[in-house]
Amino acid sequence: MPPASRPWRIETLAGWRGQRITGVASGATDLGTVTIDDVAELAGVSIKTVSRVLNREPHVRESTRLRVEAAAAKLNYTPNVSARALAGSRSYLIGLYYDNPSLGYVGQIEQGAMAACRRAGYHLIVEELLETGSALRDSIVALNARVRPDGVILTPPLCDRPELLEVLEAVKAPYVRIAPSWDLDRSPYVYMDDRKAAYEMTAYLQGLGHRDIAFIGGPPDHVAAASRTEGFAEAMAVAGLEVRAGRIQPGEFSFRSGWDAAERLLKVARDRPTAIFAGNDDMALGVMAVANRLHIEIPADLTLVGFDDSPSAQVIWPRLTTVRQPAAEMASMAADILIERGSGESGSRGRRLDFELIVRDSSGPPGRRG
Amino acid sequence: MPPASRPWRIETLAGWRGQRITGVASGATDLGTVTIDDVAELAGVSIKTVSRVLNREPHVRESTRLRVEAAAAKLNYTPNVSARALAGSRSYLIGLYYDNPSLGYVGQIEQGAMAACRRAGYHLIVEELLETGSALRDSIVALNARVRPDGVILTPPLCDRPELLEVLEAVKAPYVRIAPSWDLDRSPYVYMDDRKAAYEMTAYLQGLGHRDIAFIGGPPDHVAAASRTEGFAEAMAVAGLEVRAGRIQPGEFSFRSGWDAAERLLKVARDRPTAIFAGNDDMALGVMAVANRLHIEIPADLTLVGFDDSPSAQVIWPRLTTVRQPAAEMASMAADILIERGSGESGSRGRRLDFELIVRDSSGPPGRRG
DNA sequence: TAGCCTTTTGACAGCGCTGTCTTAGACGCT
DNA sequence: AGCGTCTAAGACAGCGCTGTCAAAAGGCTA
Numbered sequence: 001m002p003p004a005s006r007p008w009r010i011e012t013l014a015g016w017r018g019q020r021i022t023g024v025a026s027g028a029t030d031l032g033t034v035t036i037d038d039v040a041e042l043a044g045v046s047i048k049t050v051s052r053v054l055n056r057e058p059h060v061r062e063s064t065r066l067r068v069e070a071a072a073a074k075l076n077y078t079p080n081v082s083a084r085a086l087a088g089s090r091s092y093l094i095g096l097y098y099d100n101p102s103l104g105y106v107g108q109i110e111q112g113a114m115a116a117c118r119r120a121g122y123h124l125i126v127e128e129l130l131e132t133g134s135a136l137r138d139s140i141v142a143l144n145a146r147v148r149p150d151g152v153i154l155t156p157p158l159c160d161r162p163e164l165l166e167v168l169e170a171v172k173a174p175y176v177r178i179a180p181s182w183d184l185d186r187s188p189y190v191y192m193d194d195r196k197a198a199y200e201m202t203a204y205l206q207g208l209g210h211r212d213i214a215f216i217g218g219p220p221d222h223v224a225a226a227s228r229t230e231g232f233a234e235a236m237a238v239a240g241l242e243v244r245a246g247r248i249q250p251g252e253f254s255f256r257s258g259w260d261a262a263e264r265l266l267k268v269a270r271d272r273p274t275a276i277f278a279g280n281d282d283m284a285l286g287v288m289a290v291a292n293r294l295h296i297e298i299p300a301d302l303t304l305v306g307f308d309d310s311p312s313a314q315v316i317w318p319r320l321t322t323v324r325q326p327a328a329e330m331a332s333m334a335a336d337i338l339i340e341r342g343s344g345e346s347g348s349r350g351r352r353l354d355f356e357l358i359v360r361d362s363s364g365p366p367g368r369r370g
Numbered sequence: 371m372p373p374a375s376r377p378w379r380i381e382t383l384a385g386w387r388g389q390r391i392t393g394v395a396s397g398a399t400d401l402g403t404v405t406i407d408d409v410a411e412l413a414g415v416s417i418k419t420v421s422r423v424l425n426r427e428p429h430v431r432e433s434t435r436l437r438v439e440a441a442a443a444k445l446n447y448t449p450n451v452s453a454r455a456l457a458g459s460r461s462y463l464i465g466l467y468y469d470n471p472s473l474g475y476v477g478q479i480e481q482g483a484m485a486a487c488r489r490a491g492y493h494l495i496v497e498e499l500l501e502t503g504s505a506l507r508d509s510i511v512a513l514n515a516r517v518r519p520d521g522v523i524l525t526p527p528l529c530d531r532p533e534l535l536e537v538l539e540a541v542k543a544p545y546v547r548i549a550p551s552w553d554l555d556r557s558p559y560v561y562m563d564d565r566k567a568a569y570e571m572t573a574y575l576q577g578l579g580h581r582d583i584a585f586i587g588g589p590p591d592h593v594a595a596a597s598r599t600e601g602f603a604e605a606m607a608v609a610g611l612e613v614r615a616g617r618i619q620p621g622e623f624s625f626r627s628g629w630d631a632a633e634r635l636l637k638v639a640r641d642r643p644t645a646i647f648a649g650n651d652d653m654a655l656g657v658m659a660v661a662n663r664l665h666i667e668i669p670a671d672l673t674l675v676g677f678d679d680s681p682s683a684q685v686i687w688p689r690l691t692t693v694r695q696p697a698a699e700m701a702s703m704a705a706d707i708l709i710e711r712g713s714g715e716s717g718s719r720g721r722r723l724d725f726e727l728i729v730r731d732s733s734g735p736p737g738r739r740g
Numbered sequence: 741t742a743g744c745c746t747t748t749t750g751a752c753a754g755c756g757c758t759g760t761c762t763t764a765g766a767c768g769c770t
Numbered sequence: 771a772g773c774g775t776c777t778a779a780g781a782c783a784g785c786g787c788t789g790t791c792a793a794a795a796g797g798c799t800a
Binding site: 027036076077078079080081082083085086091092093103104106107108109111112114118121123124125126127128141142145146147148255259281285286288289290292293311312315316317 | 450451452491
């Protein structure tokens with residue numbers, strides 16, 4: 001016989017959580033107040049057995065498992081995360097920590113991570129971490145004491161702060177980095193092959209017939225940016241095309257820096273590249289603005305492509321040809337790694353995901369006009 | 371004497387959470403494993419007294435309070451959210467539920483809500499709710515059983531789904547809506563005065579000298595959109611300016627619909643408005659694309675303004691004059707209302723926040739050219 | 741100094757689960 | 771029949787806090 005535990009319970013209207021008062025027996029309990037005891041009673045087993053079924057532990061007879069599952073389904077039972085966290089070794093919470101000012105990027109990451117969490121019954125705790133140094137350390141320690149997430153997902157550029165990694169290791173919080181720049185052996189991470197994506201984009205431009213292609217790079221300490229520049233240069237070299245002096249312009253990944261680079265690139269009307277490959281979309285938009293001002297038509301007079309597939313890339317005209325980062329997928333994968341925890345030691349710690357070339361309206365064959 | 375509870379404890383290296391093993395006494399405990407017992411012991415009081423101090427309950431002598439606070443500070447103590455949730459009536463978790471496809475908007479909301487949560491020691495659980503009808507109901511019931519958030523923030527247009535509100539009320543989860551359209555007495559909400567913002571923007575255009583101003587509206591069932599149209603019409607009426615037939619164009623808040631409206635508006639070169647006020651930024655960008663194609667210079671030939679201050683509004687040229695919604699502030703306020711729970715019954719349930727007119731480069735006096 | 745009231749503090753149960761240990765039963769072998 | 775071995779299931783403690791209630795400590799008056 002299972003222990004008789006609270007055979008009836010009714011929520012008073014008074015309280016927030018409600019005090020239990022004795023009342024008429026009732027099969028169904030109040031919405032959202034079903035506990036493991038209720039399931040155990042209905043199934044005629046102990047709560048431990050219910051727990052076993054819930055957690056897919058072995059040593060439960062098939063018939064028992066079915067009975068428990070039926071009872072849980074009938075009562076619409078959902079285990080309480082706080083109780084699980086307190087009693088067990090998992091909190092069913094995944095932290096998503098970011099410091100990225102780009103709302104769109106973080107939003108995609110978030111959606112991907114959320115989807116993975118939902119599939120596994122986890123939840124996402126999102127925190128914006130703007131501190132650095134010891135303030136960051138303190139925040140993490142406090143955060144970890146408070147919620148004890150089962151793992152955290154770190155987005156760039158936050159994922160490259162050494163003090164963060166140190167403190168996460170100190171509090172033994174597993175983490176997965178998304179597109180980290182350094183120290184790749186330190187933890188599991190997911191990434192996209194920026195080099196290859198830039199290579200492919202460049203090859204696409206070459207396939208269109210472009211020979212004189214300019215590239216606008218990113219911040220020097222940004223490893224992904226450097227990879228993009230490399231991919232571009234490599235594709236040009238492989239195709240046997242010369243990259244003339246000044247055809248690789250520095251940039252900062254900002255609209256403004258794209259604008260400035262475009263002014264340098266397009267200044268001399270007789271000596272313009274037929275295509276410009278901007279290291280990210282924001283800079284591409286800067287180029288587009290300059291082109292508009294100079295009455296250079298895209299793509300008729302100039303092909304322009306970007307990188308990132310930012311939201312803005314679709315709300316301008318011409319819509320920007322660009323590279324889509326699998327941000328949501330990377331985040332899903334990161335969450336999965338954390339949820340299945342420990343499956344990370346096999347071989348390389350990095351998981352690569354595929355980019356996608358998105359061809360829109362800003363690219364075309366060179367000199368269509370002439 | 372306080373109860374002697376675990377005077378020493380050491381985390382083994384083995385376990386995830388670690389089994390406690392006996393070992394040499396040590397003043398400091400491992401990072402992030404300080405409990406209320408440790409604080410109580412150091413302060414020489416019972417855990418209940420520590421709890422009282424933590425929760426700012428009355429009936430604690432000043433000297434005791436200071437002693438406890440010092441002990442807590444020394445040990446770097448942070449109460450565990452799961453334990454608090456399980457034992458008490460608060461989970462220290464606020465839910466942010468959304469279904470809005472606009473990443474930027476949700477991102478701003480999120481940041482605002484997060485800031486408020488952090489100030490109060492709360493955390494944000496973010497969930498994307500794409501279901502409708504009874505699937506939505508089920509999701510909410512499960513979510514609530516799982517994490518029992520102390521309150522939830524609902525963003526538009528999710529906040530206008532009646533089944534959502536019903537089920538939240540059924541599970542007694544307090545909620546605050548952001549910019550809801552209907553049923554305003556039903557719950558606390560925060561909003562911005564769209565009507566007034568549109569009025570002010572129109573007045574600004576009039577102040578610039580524009581008389582023939584066109585407006586592109588939003589979806590008919592979108593209450594905020596309707597308010598914007600009203601604000602525009604009212605400002606025109608108050609200024610004694612005629613709104614000619616066809617000068618108010620329907621739109622869908624999408625880039626494409628802005629484009630289509632612009633084509634109608636700008637078709638006849640001899641009969642163009644001198645200014646176009648788009649009901650949101652995405653549509654304004656559509657207008658801008660058409661203007662570019664037609665070689666209409668903004669703002670020299672045409673003034674264009676938007677509404678929302680979306681991220682894209684700043685990465686185009688000319689940068690868009692627009693209305694900034696106080697999204698982050700609304701979310702902060704929503705979170706505060708939930709955290710201080712219950713202070714909402716005083717007077718109107720709505721809290722209004724101020725918009726901001728952001729004048730950039732896309733607006734200027736009419737006919738500068740002519 | 742007893743008696744009463746108010747303020748401060750502590751003991752203890754228990755929130756809803758999981759981890760550990762134990763027991764009950766089924767099965768096989770000598 | 772006796773014993774060891776295995777699987778299935780339950781008893782029980784306890785995670786780290788809060789809520790309730792009871793006890794102790796002060797304060798005041800007569």
